[in-house]
Structure formats: structure tokens, C-alpha cells
Amino acid sequence: MHCPNCRSTDTRVLDSRVADDGGSIRRRRTCPSCNKRFTTVEQMQLTVLKRSGASEPFNREKAVSGVRKACKGRPVTADQLACLGQAVEDALRSGGSAEVPANEIGLAILGPLRELDEVAYLRFASVYRAFESAEDFEAEISMLRAERSAGVTSGFAATAKQPQPTG
Numbered sequence: 001m002h003c004p005n006c007r008s009t010d011t012r013v014l015d016s017r018v019a020d021d022g023g024s025i026r027r028r029r030t031c032p033s034c035n036k037r038f039t040t041v042e043q044m045q046l047t048v049l050k051r052s053g054a055s056e057p058f059n060r061e062k063a064v065s066g067v068r069k070a071c072k073g074r075p076v077t078a079d080q081l082a083c084l085g086q087a088v089e090d091a092l093r094s095g096g097s098a099e100v101p102a103n104e105i106g107l108a109i110l111g112p113l114r115e116l117d118e119v120a121y122l123r124f125a126s127v128y129r130a131f132e133s134a135e136d137f138e139a140e141i142s143m144l145r146a147e148r149s150a151g152v153t154s155g156f157a158a159t160a161k162q163p164q165p166t167g
């Protein structure tokens with residue numbers, strides 16, 4: 001970790017503390033060359049297990065690329081997409097596991113995307129859950145309607161916490 005001020009690679013840790021959620025460690029550092037102090041945050045590397053058995057580091061941009069396609073032509077801003085990416089990463093990290101199966105990313109996306117834009121949600125769900133017919137859309141839409149009339153607005157957390165096999 002080089003100094004952000006003078007680029008010296010010789011920096012010293014003054015103290016380390018676990019961040020409130022326990023998922024990261026903040027370190028206060030100092031640079032002996034220029035005496036500048038700065039803070040670094042160390043976070044668990046999230047790894048995605050792909051269906052092929054291969055694994056790769058979690059990439060937020062890549063995770064929301066399917067969402068971006070689903071939002072085409074919809075009134076969803078780049079900021080909203082960025083927030084969704086953050087929400088998805090937070091949900092995956094809150095699971096406490098360093099490795100997440102690729103399909104859990106899709107699951108974690110469904111909740112927040114539904115709150116963002118229902119049309120984009122249906123598009124995304126149709127690909128993710130491999131809808132095969134108009135009936136699949138109808139079933140999903142009637143579920144959306146039923147939940148809306150029941151006043152369910154926190155689909156987000158519920159979806160992230162209850163991963164279900166998708167066949």
C-alpha cells in the first residue's frame with residue numbers, strides 16, 4: 001500500500017479496528033517519508049462460484065450488467081443502478097460467506113430491482129428464471145399485484161435472505 005501523498009511504499013500501521021458491521025477492518029496509517037496520515041479499509045474478497053465450477057472475484061459492474069440491459073428504455077438512472085449494485089454487494093456480504101454461487105447474485109438483484117422498476121424487473125426475472133411462456137409472466141405479474149395489495153414493500157431483504165433453488 002503506497003502513500004497517496006508521495007507514493008512511498010514504506011507505510012506504517014498506527015492502529016487497526018474492526019468496522020461496526022464486522023465485515024471490514026479500517027487501518028490508520030502513516031508515511032515515514034512525508035508524515036502524511038491516511039486510512040485504508042480491508043474487506044473480504046467476495047468470490048463468485050460459476051456453474052462451470054470456476055471461480056472469479058466478485059465484480060459489481062459485471063453483476064449489474066444484466067440489470068443495465070433489462071433497464072434499457074426505462075426511467076432508471078446510472079446513479080440508481082450504482083445504488084442497486086451496492087445493495088446487491090451488501091446483501092451478498094451480509095451473508096458472511098466469502099464464496100457465493102453465481103445464481104445468488106441474480107437472487108440478490110431481484111428484490112431491489114423490483115422496487116426500482118417493475119418492467120425492468122420482469123425483463124430481468126424472465127431471463128434469470130428462464131420464463132418459457134406468457135403464463136410465466138402472468139404468474140409473476142399476479143404475484144407482484146398480490147404483494148402490492150398486501151402492502152409488501154420490503155421484498156428486498158426477504159429475497160436476499162431466502163435463497164431458493166431455481167431448478
Ligand SMILES: [Zn+2]
Pocket residue numbers: 003004005006007008031032033034035036
Ligand atoms: Zn508519503
